[in-house]
Each structure stands twice: as C-alpha cells, then as structure tokens.
Amino acid sequence: MLTGIGDDAAVLAAPDGRVVATTDFVIEGRHFRRDWSSAADVGHKAAARSLADIAAMGAVPTGLLVALAAPADLPVSWLRELAQGLAAECARAGASVAGGDTSRAPSVFLAITGLGDLSGRRPVLRSGAHPGDVIAVAGQLGHAAAGLALLEANGAALLERSGQDLPEADGPARLIRAQLRPSPPYEAGPEAADLGATAMIDVSDGLLADLGHIAAASGVLIDVGTVPLRDSFISAHCGETAAAGYVLSGGEDHSLAAAFPAGVALPARWRIIGEVRSGSGVRVDGKPYLGAAGWDHFR
C-alpha cells in the first residue's frame, strides 16, 4: 500500500501492470448472525470472502477496501474487533486494509473489495478447462456447512467452545469454527497458476455448483468421484449421509477447485477428485447428482 486510509482514495502497488479486483457483500442475517459470530469472526469471514476470489484468479492479494454500514448503537468495541478481524485475515493473505467508507443502516452491511496482483501470471479463468484435465481441490470442503448445521441444531453450548484452542478430537466446535471463520488456502491460488491450472474457482456456493460454473464456462463435463471426497471428520460428527451432502454442496469454506493438465505433479494440498470430459454439466461417480443446487447461505 502506497497511500492508505484518509485521502480521497487509496493508492496500491500493481507491479504487474494489471490489477485483479472483486467486490462482495457480507450482510447480517444473510451471511452472519451477530449472536453466533463475534465481531472478529465477521471481519475474518468478510475479508476471506473477497481475498479467496483474488486467489482463485491466480493472483496474490494486496489490499482490501471496506464499506461498513451499521446501526448507530453498535458498540465501538464491536467495530474495533471487526477491524482487527479484517486486518488479521488480510495479514494471513499478505494484504492490508487500504481504505473504506462508513454509513448508517438498521443492521450491519459490509461491502468488501479485494485487490490483487498477478505478478506476471496469466489470470486463471473459469473458462479454460479441457477434456483430459484432472480436477483437484485445495482446502476443506463441507466443514463450514456442517458447522452451520450444528449451530442451527444446538448452537449456544458449542459456540462458546469454538473460540478456544481446541484439541483435534473436539469436532463439533471445530466445525462451527470453520463456519464462523473459514481459512481459505490463499497461497494455493498463485501456486495453481504456476502449475499450469487451466481453470480455477473459489468454492463459495458449494463444490458441485462451483464446478458447474467451470463446466459451463469451459463447455465441458466434469465428473467427480466420491471416494477422494469422503471426510471422516464430518462423518464422525454428522453421520455419513449428511457429511456427503455437506462436502458436495456446502458452501463458504472458500477452498479452491481447479483443473490441471493430466500428469502435472501436484503438491500434497491439492487432492485430485475428478476429471474433465467432453460434454456438459457435472456428474458424481458418473451419474447426475440431484442435490447439486448449491448453497444459498441462510436461504
């Protein structure tokens, strides 16, 4: 950041000569609830939503602009924690908060703009997948959706523990934390671009829905297999059947799904889950999947 908050606009470095930019709403009652999420959680999640979009283009996040409308009686401490959450998530991604705007509204409205730099890479679009490519995912799938289901069923007790430093075994609270504070694998975005990814997307609506966007933009069929997608952690706490649904259709983990030419040696964090064929749409184990409509946040 060259010039930050306090002038008419921010000035950020864009050494590539191109800038990657995206804007997303994060709205109380739709993307978060103040009785479930702490202000810091909201900041982390709001920043993650835009920064993951930047990474999904193969770019390195550089800055965030934050427009916040809030009720007049929102405590200053809430706003301070929100700012800390935004800044901390930016730091995770290597970016910083560069500017913003504030206004009044009856509930909390955030509009977050993420900016990023391609550092000489070509942007990885949704439209470049070819038959013969493999489909791989970096990051968790279904944890955020499982956490939302647990919150809806039995929130308060688990919620209290989700903010703490939890042992691996404490599944429910960890899944809730994944809903409240997702951890996108930002570095995997530029990494995928460097590995020759032909298409990439941020998994925000649900794996099948987002692979559907790649399939439609690329004019291909994507076939995913359920074996590499099984998640024993979710299954242990939510049951096998529900877990499969969360993994295939749950959104908000902000993991990255990408197509790579067959034979590319992928680092361990990229799990191959399917392949690209001639045709259209998305299939699971070779068959159409009925629950593929994707995630609509709180409906």
Added chain:
Amino acid sequence: MLTGIGDDAAVLAAPDGRVVATTDFVIEGRHFRRDWSSAADVGHKAAARSLADIAAMGAVPTGLLVALAAPADLPVSWLRELAQGLAAECARAGASVAGGDTSRAPSVFLAITGLGDLSGRRPVLRSGAHPGDVIAVAGQLGHAAAGLALLEANGAALLERSGQDLPEADGPARLIRAQLRPSPPYEAGPEAADLGATAMIDVSDGLLADLGHIAAASGVLIDVGTVPLRDSFISAHCGETAAAGYVLSGGEDHSLAAAFPAGVALPARWRIIGEVRSGSGVRVDGKPYLGAAGWDHFR
C-alpha cells in the same frame, strides 16, 4: 478491462504499476430517494461519487465494481435502468463497469468501488498544500444542495421537468437535476496533477468542510473569499443568503478543489477562490465561518 463480469474477479489494466481505489456506499433514504431519483439517476450519482474520488487523486478512472443489495420486489426494469445509468456515467469518465455482486436487502444498498490509473503522475493528496499556494475550484458548488432544498420544499412539479432538456433559464429544474445527477469534472483531476497541484479533494461534504480536510492534512490555514464564489444562478432561485450557504457548505456536487503554487496559469475551468497561509483551519473573508460543518446528505 481485460476480464470482466462472470469470473471470480475482474482483471483491469494498471499500466502505471499502481492502482487508485476507493469504495463508497450509496444508500436509499440516505443518499437518494426512489420517489425523487429515477433508477438511471441513482446509477449516474452512485458512479459519480466514486469516480470523482479517483479524479481527485489526479488519476484517470478505469473501472467500477458494483455491489447491489435490493428488495426482491424491485422491478427488473429499475435494475436495468440502474445498470444503464452506471454504465453511462462510467463512459463519461472513460471507465467501464468491471464486476459486482448482488444480494437481498429491505431497501436499495449500493457499494461502489472506483479504480483508476495515475499514468505516471504522483498522486495528489490532501496533505501537500503550502502557504502561498492558491486555492481553486473546478465545477459547480452548491447546485446540488440548492436542488435538494427545492425538492424538499416543492418537489413533484419541478421533478417532472428536471429530466427534460431544459433551457438555461429554467433554474429550479436545473438545480434539481444537479442534485439527482451531479456532473463531476473528471478530466480536471489529472489536469490539476499535471499543472502541479499540491493538494486536491473531491467536494462531497461541502466546500468549507472539504477545504478543512486539506487544511488539517497539510497543517495550513485556508482563507477563501466570497466574491469569486457568488453564484447568481442559485441566488436568482433561492435568494442571496441561502445561496451563499449552499455554495460554502452544500455537498454532493462532486466538484474538485485544489491548491496550486501561486503563479501557475490555470485553464478557465479552474476558478481561484482563496489562498493558503500559515496557521490552521478555514476562514471566509478572513473570519471564521460558523456554518462550516458541512453537508450530511439527508441528515
């Protein structure tokens, strides 16, 4: 624009190697009323609000990201006209709509991100004014505030005429149009940078309030004279006293105010209205001005 709407993020040219970026809310009931503004008016005004901030840094606007939250029953025709207004105002500034997000809300919420390119210029900040500089303004002052006062007093009849092609003499409707659809002098921003402007700001809160931001950031006193600020057009329709208030404290015209080294030959659109001295704050005709708090839109 290199990659636009429909991927995870947009990719825009940033040939300078830096990008100028700003985000602003435009909220129904606060920045516009749907019974006063057409959807196209809202689009023009929302785009102008961010694009003028880009110009006020000395940059050329390149792109706009639009986040829109709206009631489910908003007619599609309203959204189409909004998009046309946004695109038309972008075209006036040489930019284009590059991306966005949509969501639901009980009333219309827009969060607009403007992006721009400095084309090798140093950014013109608020903090560079020096004693001895002159203060000049490009664009109208007080027209938008006068229009708002006329709307509040006697809206409907004038409103109907404000959308038409009006003769110069038809003051009230022209003032209302200035409120509904401001016309920032975008080209004057990079022009001022090229002329050596030492500080610049977009007049969105009111002339004295915004000059106060320059004075504070630069550590100087700014003294403006009322003679070059008189606006006979506003006076003819609102009276001398009210007109003076609108010119000094009315916001939303999105004109540009800048400090220039004394002796710089300024093009005709830049009117010299005052000078920079040692000290602090803003004075009018050498005296403190009580009505200087600035414009709070609809309060």
